[in-house]
Amino acid sequence: MNWHRLLFVFMLATLPIVAHADLVxxxxxxxxxxxxxDSTNLTIVNGKIAQLTVTFTNADYSQRSVLLPxxxxxxxxxxxxxxxxxxxxxxxxxxTEERRLSMDMSLYKGYVTLKNLEPxxxxxxxxxxxxxxxxxxxxxxxxxxxxxxxxxxxLAWYDPWKEPLSEYVYNRLDPFDxxxxxxxxTKMDLNYAGINSNYITLTVAESESExxxxxxxxxxxCALCAAIDRGNWNALKRAVRRKxxxxxxxxxxxxxxxxxxxxxxxxxxxxSRQIIVTSKGEYHYISLCWQLGKIHxxxxxxxxxxxxxxxxxxxxxxxxxxxxxxxxWANEF
Numbered sequence: 001m002n003w004h005r006l007l008f009v010f011m012l013a014t015l016p017i018v019a020h021a022d023l024v025x026x027x028x029x030x031x032x033x034x035x036x037x038d039s040t041n042l043t044i045v046n047g048k049i050a051q052l053t054v055t056f057t058n059a060d061y062s063q064r065s066v067l068l069p070x071x072x073x074x075x076x077x078x079x080x081x082x083x084x085x086x087x088x089x090x091x092x093x094x095x096t097e098e099r100r101l102s103m104d105m106s107l108y109k110g111y112v113t114l115k116n117l118e119p120x121x122x123x124x125x126x127x128x129x130x131x132x133x134x135x136x137x138x139x140x141x142x143x144x145x146x147x148x149x150x151x152x153x154x155l156a157w158y159d160p161w162k163e164p165l166s167e168y169v170y171n172r173l174d175p176f177d178x179x180x181x182x183x184x185x186t187k188m189d190l191n192y193a194g195i196n197s198n199y200i201t202l203t204v205a206e207s208e209s210e211x212x213x214x215x216x217x218x219x220x221x222c223a224l225c226a227a228i229d230r231g232n233w234n235a236l237k238r239a240v241r242r243k244x245x246x247x248x249x250x251x252x253x254x255x256x257x258x259x260x261x262x263x264x265x266x267x268x269x270x271x272s273r274q275i276i277v278t279s280k281g282e283y284h285y286i287s288l289c290w291q292l293g294k295i296h297x298x299x300x301x302x303x304x305x306x307x308x309x310x311x312x313x314x315x316x317x318x319x320x321x322x323x324x325x326x327x328x329w330a331n332e333f
Contacts, residue, residue: 028195030054030056030156030158031057032198033052033053036211041200041203042129042200042203043205044203051128052127053125054079054124054125056122057122059120064116065116065169066169067166067169067170068115069125070111070113071108072111072112073101073108073137074103074105076100076162077101077139078160078162080096080099081142081155082154082157085152085153086152094152095147097144103137112160115261126140126254129142129143130144131283133283134283147204149206151203151204152204154200156197158194158195158197159194161194168187175191218248218250223235224236225251227239228252228253233330237330240330246275253275253277253278257275257276267322268293268295274286287332289329290327291325294321295320296318299319300319300320303319
């Protein structure tokens with residue numbers, strides 16, 4: 001019996017040597033979830049907007065960059081969705097979004113954005129299904145076709161290779177071809193065919209009574225939400241100036257986007273955040289823009305007069321204030 005045990009131990013010890021399953025472990029993960037009580041279920045009612053959250057996570061050992069849809073309105077989508085009908089464990093694809101974007105570019109040409117993520121850091125952005133008002137203007141608005149009531153499985157696809165920036169951000173690898181491996185350690189490895197998310201249950205319901213939401217709460221006299229109810233963006237600007245707190249949960253703020261990774265250092269400079277608000281069943285995209293730093297023009301002119309008229313090299317007062325900050329604009333775009 002002992003020689004059988006020795007043979008078994010020998011096989012276990014040599015198996016990793018003879019096995020050649022050297023697949024690439026992808027370090028970028030994509031997860032989709034809803035804001036319902038059960039985040040693995042998304043409920044859609046005909047004519048009503050449903051919100052989904054897409055989250056990217058950097059599982060690599062160092063800082064990496066990822067490409068996100070951003071303000072993209074041309075080319076092919078980097079994120080798109082498929083719907084499957086499951087029958088006896090067989091997944092039948094009944095709808096897949098068209099990748100080619102057909103959007104209004106008369107106002108601006110939008111592009112994907114680049115976001116730097118530390119190890120383990122995540123970044124999220126929203127998707128709004130059935131948002132026909134913004135479908136031609138914002139890449140967050142998607143359609144899933146006319147699905148009959150029932151339960152389905154929803155999947156997100158991510159494929160950035162049609163974007164020129166992708167070659168500077170990712171190593172394009174074939175997991176089964178060892179000879180095609182890139183040695184660029186500054187980029188994140190990504191499958192040449194892209195990656196997909198987890199599945200979540202998509203419920204097409206006939207009434208809103210079937211939806212159980214995790215609704216954000218705020219004070220009943222919330223000035224921010226009251227301004228959004230009226231569609232008054234100047235009042236929203238004044239409320240943010242006085243009280244701030246726009247990042248806290250609010251019943252009328254559907255999403256607050258992350259800020260830029262860096263801003264211009266010379267004064268004055270500007271810092272902006274984008275928020276998505278809901279007013280009377282419609283979604284509006286608002287840009288909040290702050291001025292950082294201030295140049296005092298009158299003081300600057302007086303310093304010039306002192307310098308040239310009285311040969312004073314150092315002015316007795318400051319002509320700029322690097323700590324000055326003020327919200328200047330709240331505009332819909």
